[in-house]
Amino acid sequence: MLPKTWKFPRLMKDSKLETYMPSFFKELVSMYEAIVKELSPLDEELLTWNPGSIADGDSLLSDDISVPEAELGDYVLVSASCDLRGLGCVGYIKSPGVAKINLLNLTGGAVDLTESTWRILVYKANRV
Secondary structure: OOOOOOOOOOOOOOOOHHHHHHHHHHHHHHHHHHHHHHHOOOEEEEEEEOOEEEOOOOEEEOOOEEOOOOOOOOEEEEEEOOOOOOOEEEEEEEEOOEEEEEEEOOOOOOEEEOOEEEEEEEEOHHHO
């Protein structure tokens, strides 16, 4: 989202292109920086976790993951460095500053995951 104060620069009637272009490019750079800031994650956390064996129909929660600036309602993306082998995986904010990963097994059999690296990205809800 562009800052509310940003307006597309317009060439004034008596302006020359040579004086207009530097200010135009300065405004474009400002717009680009604002967009990058808006789309950047609030926080990124890496953790090593060995969920172990999860029986069919069971779910497993990770330990609390500290994400200091996270608030309820923020978006959480989770990725793992291993094959999840059909497990459902969701990240969420449990309480201010605390995230969790929830694994759900509906595969029809037990799934045993090995220790792997998990990445959590948190995005502010009001910025997406």
